[in-house]
Amino acid sequence: IDxxxxxxxxxxxxVAEKQIDFAVHSLKDVPSDxxxxxxxxxxxxREPPNDVFITxxxxxxxxxxxxxxxxxxxxxxxxxxxxxxSDVVVKPVRGNIETRINKVIEGKFxxxxxxxxxxxxxxxxxxxxxxxxxxxPPSPGQGALAIVCRIxxxxxxxxxxxxxxKKSRAEIEAERALSEYVESGCRFPVGALAIADSSMxxxxxxxxxxDGKKSVILEKTGxxxxxxxxxxxxxxxxxxxxxxxxxxx
Numbered sequence: 001i002d003x004x005x006x007x008x009x010x011x012x013x014x015v016a017e018k019q020i021d022f023a024v025h026s027l028k029d030v031p032s033d034x035x036x037x038x039x040x041x042x043x044x045x046r047e048p049p050n051d052v053f054i055t056x057x058x059x060x061x062x063x064x065x066x067x068x069x070x071x072x073x074x075x076x077x078x079x080x081x082x083x084x085x086s087d088v089v090v091k092p093v094r095g096n097i098e099t100r101i102n103k104v105i106e107g108k109f110x111x112x113x114x115x116x117x118x119x120x121x122x123x124x125x126x127x128x129x130x131x132x133x134x135x136x137p138p139s140p141g142q143g144a145l146a147i148v149c150r151i152x153x154x155x156x157x158x159x160x161x162x163x164x165x166k167k168s169r170a171e172i173e174a175e176r177a178l179s180e181y182v183e184s185g186c187r188f189p190v191g192a193l194a195i196a197d198s199s200m201x202x203x204x205x206x207x208x209x210x211d212g213k214k215s216v217i218l219e220k221t222g223x224x225x226x227x228x229x230x231x232x233x234x235x236x237x238x239x240x241x242x243x244x245x246x247x248x249x
Contacts, residue, residue: 012038012148021156022149026118027172028141032180034148042147042160046168047117049143049193051077051136052128054119055111056104060129061085068110071103076189077113079212080136101126117143137191137206140175144168170196170227174203177231182207182238194231196224203234207243216241 008030011023016037027043034040053061061084064070071093072078078090093100093109097118103109115138116130149156171194178192188210194203201224206217218237222230 015148015150018150021153022147022160025146025148027144027146028115028139030141030146030148032176032183037151038148039151039157040146041149041157042164043169043172044145044147044163045165046171047120047143048130049138050116050133051113051131051138051142052116052119053111053113053131054101054104054126054128056107056127058127059111061111061131064088064111071100071109071112074113074139075210076139076191076208077136079189079208079210080191081113082212083208083215084135097122097124115139115142133193137193137204140179140190140192141172144172167196167224170194170201170224172227174201174222174227174231177228178203178205178235178238179231181232181235188243194227196227199224201227201230203230205234205238207238207241216243 008025011025012034014020015023016035022041030040055064061081066087068088070081070088070090072081072090073092073094081088081090091109093103093112097114100112100114101124104112113131119126119128147160149160174194175192179190182190189208190205192203192205194201200221202219202221204217204219206215208215216238218234218241220230220234220237222233
């Protein structure tokens with residue numbers, strides 16, 4: 001199933017219909033158009049946003065043999081791999097995290113790429129190397145959780161706010177604002193990462209042509225209290241860079 005957010009939408013429907021009080025999602029899979037009756041009430045402390053390179057023998061992206069089959073269902077990751085190792089073969093891989101890892105163990109793939117947060121949350125002990133966010137800017141929101149509840153459920157919202165992480169909230173809102181702005185009419189692989197400190201927020205975006213041969217990398221700094229503005233402003237700069245034309249050629 002390729003439709004982003006389809007499982008999240010079903011669970012959110014149960015929240016909206018008061019079958020459950022709240023839902024916990026991987027934030028990068030939560031679509032921007034959640035129902036108006038719901039809200040992302042809480043974003044807890046974010047896990048590392050990196051991707052990881054998983055192999056059976058412990059080899060990494062630099063040392064794996066030429067012609068190795070690398071599995072990923074993400075166009076972004078596929079493009080990023082091809083830019084570093086054009087001599088490996090990237091193929092789509094399906095299934096949940098454990099199913100994908102088993103495909104490496106069974107020898108169907110020499111390696112797969114997953115989000116570091118995914119294997120961390122499941123407590124999986126697998127041979128892997130962490131990919132740098134410089135070479136592999138992550139999917140907007142990667143590493144974060146979104147806890148969704150009804151927008152008029154003040155009691156639940158108040159409870160969830162106790163585990164809210166303001167730094168993570170600022171980073172995620174900047175990344176999602178950028179993603180939403182760019183996705184309105186443009187389709188190309190995009191990675192984005194915001195890093196917040198006490199008062200400043202740095203947002204980096206990397207966009208690629210589908211063949212990975214061309215890229216645009218931009219960075220902008222703004223106020224931590226205005227993350228959405230920063231995301232929209234950098235999104236506008238990205239559009240003005242001509243990435244849509246680059247990606248389509």
